[in-house]
Amino acid sequence: MNLLSSILAFLSHGIVGLTAWQVVIYTLVVTHITIASVTIYLHRHQAHRALDLHAIPSHFFRFWLWLTTGQVTKEWAAIHRKHHAKCDTAEDPHSPVTRGIRKVLFEGAELYRTESKNMETMEKYGHGTPDDWMERNVYTRFSWQGVSILLVINFALFGVIGVTIWAIQMAWIPITAAGIINGIGHYWGYRNYDCADAATNIIPFGILIGGEELHNNHHTFATSAKLSSKWYEFDIGYFYIRCLETLGLAKVKKLPPKPAFDTAKMVADLDTLQSVIANRYDVMAKYAKSLKHTWREELASLKDKAELESRFLKSSRKLLQREPGKLEASHKQQLVELFQHSKALETMHQMRVELGAIWERSHFTRDQLLQQLQDWCNRAEASGIKSLQEFSFRLRSYA
DSSP: OHHHHHHHHHHHHTTTOOOHHHHHHHHHHHHHHHHHHIIIIIIIIIITOOEEEOHHHHHHHHHHHHHHTOOOHHHHHHHHHHHHHTTTSTTOTTOHHHHOHHHHHHHHHHHHHHHHTOHHHHHHHOTTSOOSHHIIIIITTTTTHHHHHHHHHHHHHHTTHHHHHHHHHHHHHIIIIIIIIHHGGGTSSBOSSOOSSOOOBSOSEEOTTTTTTBHHHHHHSTTOSOOOOSTTOEEHHHHHHHHHHHTTSEEEOOOOOOOOBOTTOOSOOHHHHHHHHHTHHHHHHHHHHHHHHHHHHHHHHHHTOTTOOHHHHHHHHHHHHSOGGGOOHHHHHHHHHHHTSOHHHHHHHHHHHHHHHHTTOTTSOHHHHHHHHHHHHHHHHTSOOHHHHHHHHHHTTBO
């Protein structure tokens, strides 16, 4: 009878005998360590080389990922690099733009496993990842034995509930990274920068998924160790990196460019041109804000136009914020109709197209590009549009 009671007690509580709340806290802690391992080690360190890691945290992260996810470093880095190289095209391993949001959200892990069998992807994009004895003989060779060991450990520590904890740990990365980041992060959210693909920031507080929630920022500055860019955004992954750096266990290599300004500058010069091109995402983000100001100033007049419906105005506002090169023919026609009622908005749109063309003209000399920038500023300041004039004053002060 005592033996039976002992067995039942073990099955119920395991060795440690945690309470329900302690089990919840433990599960949140270990899944968060896994997320931190993915974002710091696999993503920012291995895939993008945004930071160097000391051997101690590097080996810990590699071991932890083997134990809790079965991830192979070369596979993860190669697939992610291909995602950036082929983003939102038919060759992207997991784009909701080409494969549909449901497919990526609910079958993201399957898409990952399919691409991991593509030897061409591994050879082309998997360079520079660990190839030591442990990687060859343990982490890669026995990639799924780690999670099996974890199942035994969880059962021994917590009893039957340990199996549930293990199941949550196994589902955590497929749901959060493969599903939410790769799916929702290219489908829904807000955009600080009009980067070339559909990446979005899901929420400004990157805590639950280690900072990966700031996906638009990441795709704009892919090699940056820091994913937050606005004062109200928080990237807990970068906070951990700074802690490691303070301890001498990490070294940040790259951060987003931070523009400098010389407010006394009256005329754009070659330094201005170089800074504007280097900080073009910041430039266009500020231009988008200026365009919003102009829209608000024009909105009352547009509403007085009896033929313009509120739905038309709402969709037109969104189209004005979209990168001009991504507009479809029907969208361009809608804007033409809008511009018949607002010369200011037409000017703002056209000036945006011309500004973006400056850093796309690689065959022009620096002096020719500078002349175009100076001409752009002169026309902006002579436009009579207040928000455009204020933007031009800021633009020429880039230093």
